[in-house]
Amino acid sequence: MPxxxxxxxxxxxxxxxxxxxxxxxxxxxxxxxEAAEDEQDPTCNVIQELKxxxxxxxxxxxxxxxxLLSHPDQDHCRGLTKHFHLGPLDDYDFEPPEGEELExxxxxxxxxxxxxxxxxxxxxxxxxxxAFNTEAGxxxxxxxxxxxxxxxxxxxxxxxxxxxxxxxxxxxxxKIDEVFNKVNSKRNDHISMRVLGPLPIQDDPEEExxxxxxRSSVIMRFSLKxxxxxxxxLFLTGGDAGVYVWEKLWEKHESTPASIEFDLLQTPxxxxxxxLSYDSWSDDENPQVSQEAKxxxxxxxxxxxxxxSSKPIKDDENDPPCWGAKKEYLSILExxxxxxxxxxxxxxxxxxxxxxxxxxxxxxxPPSKKSVSIMGPAVNRSSTREPxxxx
Numbered sequence: 001m002p003x004x005x006x007x008x009x010x011x012x013x014x015x016x017x018x019x020x021x022x023x024x025x026x027x028x029x030x031x032x033x034e035a036a037e038d039e040q041d042p043t044c045n046v047i048q049e050l051k052x053x054x055x056x057x058x059x060x061x062x063x064x065x066x067x068l069l070s071h072p073d074q075d076h077c078r079g080l081t082k083h084f085h086l087g088p089l090d091d092y093d094f095e096p097p098e099g100e101e102l103e104x105x106x107x108x109x110x111x112x113x114x115x116x117x118x119x120x121x122x123x124x125x126x127x128x129x130x131a132f133n134t135e136a137g138x139x140x141x142x143x144x145x146x147x148x149x150x151x152x153x154x155x156x157x158x159x160x161x162x163x164x165x166x167x168x169x170x171x172x173x174x175k176i177d178e179v180f181n182k183v184n185s186k187r188n189d190h191i192s193m194r195v196l197g198p199l200p201i202q203d204d205p206e207e208e209x210x211x212x213x214x215r216s217s218v219i220m221r222f223s224l225k226x227x228x229x230x231x232x233x234l235f236l237t238g239g240d241a242g243v244y245v246w247e248k249l250w251e252k253h254e255s256t257p258a259s260i261e262f263d264l265l266q267t268p269x270x271x272x273x274x275x276l277s278y279d280s281w282s283d284d285e286n287p288q289v290s291q292e293a294k295x296x297x298x299x300x301x302x303x304x305x306x307x308x309s310s311k312p313i314k315d316d317e318n319d320p321p322c323w324g325a326k327k328e329y330l331s332i333l334e335x336x337x338x339x340x341x342x343x344x345x346x347x348x349x350x351x352x353x354x355x356x357x358x359x360x361x362x363x364x365x366p367p368s369k370k371s372v373s374i375m376g377p378a379v380n381r382s383s384t385r386e387p388x389x390x391x
Contacts, residue, residue, distance in 0.1 A: 003190060003224050003359040005235055005264065006053065007307050008046040009343045009352035012270045012320055013075035014309045015046060016237065017064075018222060020190040023055050024183050026222075027064040028237060032079025042351060047083055049354050054104065061085075061092065063105035065184040066156075070239030071115045071217040072129035080128040086135045089152040108154040108184045110218075111136040113161040114198045118212035143172055154185055158218050162201045176200055177259075194221045196260065197241065199248055214242030215269065219249070221262065227361040234301065235364070236262040240269040243278055246293035253296070261299040263363045264307070267329060268297075271308035271321035271342075281324050282317035289328060297332065304338040305364055307355065311344045339366065 001021065008015040013031025020026075027050075035043045054062045067084075070076055085092055085103040096102060109132075116133050119125065125133070139155035149155070157173045160166050166173050174180050174195050181192040197219030202208040217239025226232035238245075246268070253259045268275035276294055279287035306329045310321035319325075321342070330340055346355045347367075357364035 002226060003233075004356050005224075005233070005359070005364065006354050006356040007266070007309055007341075007343045008049060008354050009044045009346070010046055010075075010309065011344065012310050013078070014070065014237075014239070014266070014270075015050075016266065016309070017050065017053060018191070018224070018235075019053060020188065020224070021226075022188070022190055024188055024190070025054060025064045026066045026068065026183060026191075028068045029070050029076040029239070030079055030083075031075045031077075032083055044352055044354070046354070047079070051101070051104070057105065059092075059094075061094075061102055061105050063107055066108045066110055067106045068110040068158075068218060068220070069112075069115075069132055070237070071215060072119050072125055072132065073123075073215070073240060074126040074128065076239065077126070077128040077132055081131045085152075086131055087138070089150075105152055106135075107151050108156060109136055109139060110156045110158055112158040112198055112218050113166065114159050114201065115216050115218060117162065118198070118216040122212050140169065140172075144168065147171075149185075151184065156180075158195055158220075159198050160200060190225050192223045194223070194259070195219075196221060196249060196253075197238065197245065199245065210244045211248075214244040215240035216245065217241045217268075219245075221260065224359045226359045229361045232361050233264060233357075233359045233364045234262045235264045235266075236260065237266040238268045240272075240275075242269065242272075242274050243276060243290050243293045246275060246296040247290055250292045250296035257299045260296060261301055262304060263301050264305050264357060265297065265300075267306060267308045267310075267325070269320055270310035271313060271325045271329070273319045273322040273325045276325055276328055281319045281322050287324065294328060294332070297329075300332060300336045300338060301363070302336050303363060304333060304336050305357070305366060306333060306338065306340050308340070308342045308344075310342060312349045313342050313345075341366065 003020045006017045010031035014029040015031050016028040018026040032047050051062050056062050085105050139153050142153050143149050157169055159176050176195055179192050179194045198216045219238035222235040223231045224233040273281040276289050281287055313321045313326050315323045343355055344352050357366055
């Protein structure tokens with residue numbers, strides 16, 4: 001089976017699963033709503049859909065090899081304490097209460113101390129975010145004590161913390177702009193990850209404050225291999241990063257745009273206008289796009305795809321998802337014959353289902369036209385898949 005990238009329909013929230021050819025799984029965010037578990041509710045049962053795609057260990061426990069939390073907003077970590085095992089594996093409950101299922105084991109956490117630091121200054125953390133942070137702290141302490149960690153205790157720190165607080169964690173620290181290819185402490189020849197954010201702490205207090213208010217998130221580009229091609233699919237995801245973050249990213253990478261090019265983009269903040277503009281979509285008479293932010297999100301390769309993990313996008317004043325933002329993403333795709341998808345509209349609004357892209361040497365391949373409702377021009381994917389930069 002080829003490697004796949006699946007976007008789950010979780011309303012205005014994120015939940016994405018990368019499953020590699022060798023069955024390694026990387027989960028990015030979750031938004032597990034209780035309505036999805038109600039058999040009388042038409043909401044997609046995404047927890048069951050997720051478990052159907054996961055492997056089980058020798059003890060019969062479902063697991064993900066790595067879980068990346070882009071940032072600690074509730075719509076990115078909802079359901080963590082209910083559906084995932086937190087704490088030592090020795091405490092795993094093999095006999096859950098009646099009506100409940102075995103919890104999912106997180107073999108390795110990928111966490112950024114900066115996103116928690118910035119978030120806590122601007123918004124109170126929800127209970128699931130606090131639980132994630134507590135579990136991350138437990139794993140860091142174990143590493144400091146033992147110099148290594150077992151499966152279920154492992155953690156990768158994404159980006160340096162302030163005031164040298166991560167200086168003694170170099171063995172588990174991935175700095176901004178570094179590329180790594182270990183998942184659950186093992187080298188993986190099917191994927192590599194480039195860390196683009198969160199942007200490091202700024203010397204200017206006003207700039208640092210802006211980064212916090214713009215929903216500082218982990219920004220990561222995954223490079224998936226297929227049929228011997230190292231970068232068969234470049235997948236870019238950035239949580240809820242706002243316009244100021246994307247402007248700073250373009251300022252940094254304008255001279256090296258290949259660092260942020262993609263075949264598949266998950267729209268920041270559920271197709272929010274505020275990832276592209278400082279203006280209000282509903283209140284301003286003529287809201288303007290930041291060309292710098294749009295340039296950062298425009299480094300597309302031929303036949304690229306953009307996915308909005310959100311509710312259906314309507315021609316109205318809602319934000320997110322925002323009709324105006326969708327139009328900007330469509331304009332980005334136009335010159336490369338790309339396509340735009342919305343998870344809340346696949347294959348239709350009444351009964352959305354997980355949206356899965358298979359990875360081949362020709363890049364990410366969406367579901368067949370018979371089973372999807374798509375927006376955007378028809379794709380004629382180039383076999384060479386040359387990047388076409390916008391800016």
